[in-house]
Amino acid sequence: MLGGVFHAAGLFLVAAGLQVVFGVQKILNLACGSFYALGAYAGVSAVSWVLAAGAPPPIFPLVLIAAGLALALVGPVLERLLSTIYDRDESFQLLLTFALVLMFEDVIRFVWGAAPHQLGDVYLVYGQLRAGGLVIPVYNLVVIAAAGVIAALMGWLLTRTRFGRIVRAAAENRRMAEALGVNMARVSARVFTLGMALGTVGGALVIPATAAVNEMGIDLIVEAFAVVVIGGLGSMRGALAGALIVGIMRAVAVAVYPEVEMLAIYVVVIAVLVLRPAGLFAKAVA
Amino acid sequence: MITNRRMFLKVLAGAAASTTTRLDVPPARAQAAPVQIGVLAAKAGVTAPVGESGLRGTQFAVDKINAAGGILGRKAELVVEEESNPKDTVERFQKLALQAKVEVITGGISTAVGLALGPVSEELKALWLAWDATTQKGVEETIPKPRYAFRSVDNEAEAVMASILTARRFKGKFKTVAGINNDYSYGRDNWAAFLAIMKKFGMNVTPVADLWPKLGETNFTSHVAALQQAKPDLIFSSFWSGDAPILMKQAHAAGLTQSTKFVLTTAGGVHESMKKAFTPEGAIMGYNSMYFEAPNATPLLREFARWHQERFKEWPNYESDHAYFTVAAYKAAVEKASKAAGGKWPTTEQVVDALRGIEVESLSGKRSYRTDHIMECSYVQGITTHKNRHDFVTIDPVDVMSTKQIQKPSGVGLYDWINSWSV
Numbered sequence: 001m002l003g004g005v006f007h008a009a010g011l012f013l014v015a016a017g018l019q020v021v022f023g024v025q026k027i028l029n030l031a032c033g034s035f036y037a038l039g040a041y042a043g044v045s046a047v048s049w050v051l052a053a054g055a056p057p058p059i060f061p062l063v064l065i066a067a068g069l070a071l072a073l074v075g076p077v078l079e080r081l082l083s084t085i086y087d088r089d090e091s092f093q094l095l096l097t098f099a100l101v102l103m104f105e106d107v108i109r110f111v112w113g114a115a116p117h118q119l120g121d122v123y124l125v126y127g128q129l130r131a132g133g134l135v136i137p138v139y140n141l142v143v144i145a146a147a148g149v150i151a152a153l154m155g156w157l158l159t160r161t162r163f164g165r166i167v168r169a170a171a172e173n174r175r176m177a178e179a180l181g182v183n184m185a186r187v188s189a190r191v192f193t194l195g196m197a198l199g200t201v202g203g204a205l206v207i208p209a210t211a212a213v214n215e216m217g218i219d220l221i222v223e224a225f226a227v228v229v230i231g232g233l234g235s236m237r238g239a240l241a242g243a244l245i246v247g248i249m250r251a252v253a254v255a256v257y258p259e260v261e262m263l264a265i266y267v268v269v270i271a272v273l274v275l276r277p278a279g280l281f282a283k284a285v286a
Numbered sequence: 287m288i289t290n291r292r293m294f295l296k297v298l299a300g301a302a303a304s305t306t307t308r309l310d311v312p313p314a315r316a317q318a319a320p321v322q323i324g325v326l327a328a329k330a331g332v333t334a335p336v337g338e339s340g341l342r343g344t345q346f347a348v349d350k351i352n353a354a355g356g357i358l359g360r361k362a363e364l365v366v367e368e369e370s371n372p373k374d375t376v377e378r379f380q381k382l383a384l385q386a387k388v389e390v391i392t393g394g395i396s397t398a399v400g401l402a403l404g405p406v407s408e409e410l411k412a413l414w415l416a417w418d419a420t421t422q423k424g425v426e427e428t429i430p431k432p433r434y435a436f437r438s439v440d441n442e443a444e445a446v447m448a449s450i451l452t453a454r455r456f457k458g459k460f461k462t463v464a465g466i467n468n469d470y471s472y473g474r475d476n477w478a479a480f481l482a483i484m485k486k487f488g489m490n491v492t493p494v495a496d497l498w499p500k501l502g503e504t505n506f507t508s509h510v511a512a513l514q515q516a517k518p519d520l521i522f523s524s525f526w527s528g529d530a531p532i533l534m535k536q537a538h539a540a541g542l543t544q545s546t547k548f549v550l551t552t553a554g555g556v557h558e559s560m561k562k563a564f565t566p567e568g569a570i571m572g573y574n575s576m577y578f579e580a581p582n583a584t585p586l587l588r589e590f591a592r593w594h595q596e597r598f599k600e601w602p603n604y605e606s607d608h609a610y611f612t613v614a615a616y617k618a619a620v621e622k623a624s625k626a627a628g629g630k631w632p633t634t635e636q637v638v639d640a641l642r643g644i645e646v647e648s649l650s651g652k653r654s655y656r657t658d659h660i661m662e663c664s665y666v667q668g669i670t671t672h673k674n675r676h677d678f679v680t681i682d683p684v685d686v687m688s689t690k691q692i693q694k695p696s697g698v699g700l701y702d703w704i705n706s707w708s709v
Contacts, residue, residue, distance in 0.1 A: 003507030010505075105330060114334035115600070116528030116556065120677070121563030123539055134514060135541030140507065209536060210504045211559065213528040215331050219502055251508035255515060258497045 001251055006140045006209070008247025009147035010036070013202030014220055015227040015239040016154060017195035023171040023234040024191045025086055030097040031078075032199045032224065033217035034104035035071075039203025040212040041108055042067045044117045047208075057125045060208070061142060068201030075193030083188060101218065108214050118211035143205050150198070151240055158236065167191060171234065226265050230272050232279025241280055320363035321356070321620075323348065323613065324382035326393030326403075328369040332502050332527040333395050336555065336605045337369060340393060340417045342598065343606030343649070346590055347613035357617045358624055358631065369394060372402035379403055383412035390637075392612040394419045395605070397471060400438075404429030413634050415612035415641075417605060433638060436615075436659045438608065439689055442700060444551040444572050445476035445524060446692040447665050449483035451570050451685060452520070452549055455669070457487075460519035460547055462494045466509055466533065467524045469498035476524035476551060482704050494518050503529060510536045519547060526552035531559035538564035554666070555603050557680075562672045565679045569670045576607035576650035577666035579680055587649050601676075604650070611648040611663070615655060618646045658696040662689045 018032045046067035047060045055063075078100070085092045126138035158164040170177040170187055178184045203216075210216075227246050231238025246265050253264040272279060325344055328337030348362045356362055365386050367378040375394075382388050390413045394400050400419030405428055407414035413434050420429070420437035429435050465480070467473030477496060484491050495516035497509045506529075513521060521542070525533055530553040537543055543566040553560055554573030578591045578601045590610075594602040619640035623632035632640070645654035653663040665688075668681030694703040 001511070003509075003511040006507050007505050109329070109334070114329070114338045116335070116531065116559055118531060118535070118559060118561075120561045123535060124563075128539065128541060130541075134511075135539075137536075137539035139539075206505070209507070209539070210532045211528050211535075213332065213502070213504055214334060215502050216504045219504070251511065254497065254508040255512040258495075258509075258512070261498075262500070 001248065002136060002140065002144075004248040004251025005144055005244065006206075006247075007250065008243040009144045010202050010206040011220070011223055011227055011247055012147055012240055012243035013150065013198045013205070015224045015231070015243055016151070016236060017198035017202070018224055018228055019195075019231075019234055019236060019239045020154075020167070020191055020198070021195040022228075024167060024174075025082070025188055026174075027082060027086065027093040027097065028090070029082075029195065030094060030221055031100035031104065032195065033219075033221035034101050035196050035199030035217075036203035036220050037108060037212065037214065037217035038071055038104060039068045039200030040207040040210075040216060041112050041117060041203075042071045042200065043204030043207045044119055044212050045112075046070075046204075047119055047122060051122070057122055060119075060122050060125070061139075061146070061205070064204040064207065065146075065201055068204040069197055071200040072193050072197035075196040076189040078196070079189045079192035082192070083185070086188075101221075104217070105214055112212070114214065116211040116213045119208050123208040137209070139208055143209070146205055147202075150201070151236075154198075154236055163190070223265070226269050229269050229279060232282030235279065235281040238279050238281035318360060320361040322363050322365050322386060322388040323616070324379075324386065324388035324391035324393075325364055325366045326369040326375060326378065326382075326391065326399075327366060328395050330368075330370065332529075333369070335527070335603075336395050336418075337393075339603050339605035340395070340609035341366065342594060342602065343590075343609035344392065344613055346593060346606070347610045351613070351617055357620050360631075362613075362617075369396065369399055372396075372398045375399045376402050376406050379406055379412070379414070380410065383410045389413070389634075390415065390616050392609065392616070393417055401425065401428050404432065404435045407435040408433060410434075411634065413616075413637060415616060417608040417612065432659050434634070436612075436641060436655055437661065439574070439661045439663060440693045440700075441472055441475045442479040443665060443689055443693045444574050444667075445479040446483065446704075447667055447685075447687050448522075448549050448551040448570055448572055449480045449487075450687070450692070451667055452480075452522075453483070453487040453489060455570070456520065456547060457489065461491060462516075462518045463491050463520045463522060464495035464497070464513055464516050464518035465493065465522045466497040466499065466506075466513070467522075468501040468529070470501055472526075473498065473501075473524055477522065479700065479704070480522050480549075482701055486704055486707060487709055491520075499529070501527070501529075504532055506533050506536045509533075510540045510542065513537065513542060514540055520549065521546055522549045522551075523553075524551045526555045528556065528559065530556050531561065531564075534560065535564040538566070551667075555605065557603060558600055558676075558678050560670075560678050562677060562679055565670060567670055567672050567679070569679075570667060571670050571679065571681055572665065572667035573604045573681075574608075574665055575653075575663045576602070576604045576648075577681070577684065578602050579674075580650070580666060580686075581684055584647070584649075584651060586647060587651075590649050602649075607649040607653075607663070608661070611646065611653045611661070614646045614648055615641060615644055615653075619644050656696060660693075660696070662693075664688050665692060 014036050021029045043064045047063050050063045129136045227242035231242030249264045253261045327341040351362050369375050392415045394416045395418045415436045416438045418438045465477040467477045548569035550571045619637050623636040623640040642657045668684040670679040671682040674680045694700050
């Protein structure tokens with residue numbers, strides 16, 4: 001169960017990145033999976049450097065978050081590239097963002113090589129928690145807590161700040177927002193960077209527990225889409241609920257009947273598509 | 287720019303002339319031209335590190351051959367193409383065979399690709415020496431009696447050896463087992479072979495969980511939780527890629543490595559990632575042929591390990607050995623066939639005949655091809671130890687078994703063969 005929530009934490013961050021970008025730019029950004037993978041690799045490198053420089057190991061989660069955020073600085077550049085297809089057909093958007101996925105795969109191979117990269121034992125710096133015969137690595141709880149904090153921050157950002165109001169207005173009606181004097185180019189760049197940061201930080205945060213492998217992004221995109229379909233396209237709460245459903249469904253399936261691990265998720269996806277085609281948390285369409 | 291008919295005819299004549307001159311190359315010069323060796327190496331996805339390792343072994347073999355004067359005086363040259371999905375890889379195979387006209391093609395790791403390449407190799411009469419990937423289910427149907435395709439070692443060889451070692455070293459020390467293997471033929475075949483051999487040895491063990499994450503999975507927290515619940519005495523895994531260290535890390539963090547025994551048939555393929563921090567001592571770990579720190583390492587293996595470490599800052603893994611062997615076997619076969627043909631460069635047919643039953647020195651020692659085109663070599667497995675100069679586990683004591691002991695003989699089913707053992 002907790003394993004499922006841990007998985008859901010990473011999934012939520014990537015799906016949230018997908019959601020904000022879809023909300024404003026209306027593009028389905030396949031490259032969000034690559035951001036996750038890039039974040040993971042950058043996280044490994046950053047923590048290795050910092051530890052080699054003699055920093056105390058317990059600070060590594062901060063280093064990971066910093067690495068994820070630093071990477072997202074490329075966001076505005078990528079957004080400029082994507083901005084050329086905002087008004088084009090969806091198939092162009094999918095093609096271009098998929099091209100980005102392939103390019104990032106090569107970037108990773110070029111920079112980090114083909115072998116898996118990992119952080120030795122920092123995963124266990126925080127020790128383990130023993131509860132009722134179960135041993136839980138404390139770092140898993142740290143990641144879950146971090147994802148929770150980020151979810152709360154996102155909620156605050158979108159509902160309580162001026163930037164959030166503009167983003168929501170832009171998501172509602174792009175042209176109207178522009179007509180009212182919102183600099184859409186700037187908002188788009190910021191939103192995209194935010195979406196990218198969610199992905200890179202997500203990848204960086206989970207890396208101590210796993211290893212960075214090139215294809216980790218592609219695998220996650222597929223699951224992130226399941227999350228988005230379940231939760232409802234463009235909805236933040238949907239991303240959170242969807243990620244939890246997918247994560248926990250998988251954990252339960254693995255424990256009870258491993259053969260249906262993937263099937264279970266897609267049964268939920270199909271059920272949602274049939275019963276609530278817009279997803280659990282989608283806005284009612286007038 | 288062709289502007290008129292006269293000009294066009296001139297260009298045409300020129301083109302024709304240049305074609306004729308090319309056809310005019312005297313046979314002596316053709317003989318001295320380099321021998322082109324096609325290579326199909328995976329460069330993306332989970333198989334990328336394995337493909338890379340194979341490519342390094344190939345490069346080392348070719349460098350050595352060229353330094354020693356080439357193959358019958360002709361320098362060897364690599365034409366590298368990528369192994370990806372079956373359809374594209376078949377196209378690249380055809381390109382190598384028909385367009386680049388290479389003399390031999392080596393490479394191939396993925397089962398699906400292997401199944402697709404076999405028939406193409408036969409159809410084009412193009413010599414293909416696979417590194418891996420060609421002894422899975424379905425091979426008997428698609429490449430029933432190969433002539434031009436030379437196949438890799440059986441899928442289950444590592445499971446057979448690991449199971450024998452498990453029976454030898456852990457007998458009476460465990461009652462329940464759990465398997466975590468990738469959800470495709472390789473993972474399933476290995477787990478089934480392990481259980482069959484446990485039964486054959488009368489180990490009297492009960493399987494309490496079998497988990498099937500898909501290949502490429504990077505999060506096993508749910509699987510580890512399921513293992514915690516099942517509380518097996520021994521966990522068997524045939525993971526061979528980046529998933530092996532991830533599983534061990536998450537299992538270690540969940541406290542599974544303290545009391546549970548591990549059998550990791552193929553983790554030697556990513557040995558540098560199996561860090562001491564989370565891989566316990568006392569587990570069985572396997573290398574499907576070459577072990578870079580073999581106690582009885584030949585000078586060739588020592589030279590290769592040094593070359594590899596200097597060039598890539600890594601210790602080599604076993605796929606290099608499969609790849610090295612294919613090139614060394616090709617060279618030996620050409621030389622043998624040429625001798626039989628009175629010193630002339632042999633035809634592909636003659637090379638095929640010479641390859642059958644050929645034995646050469648490879649990185650892991652002597653290796654050969656059976657007459658049914660399947661590789662023979664030695665596998666290395668042992669008990670993991672932390673007593674070494676690296677930050678990852680190595681094995682001590684080291685067990686070596688030949689595929690003559692751990693691979694089913696020609697024409698016999700795996701389980702019939704296992705059942706025929708006298709134990």
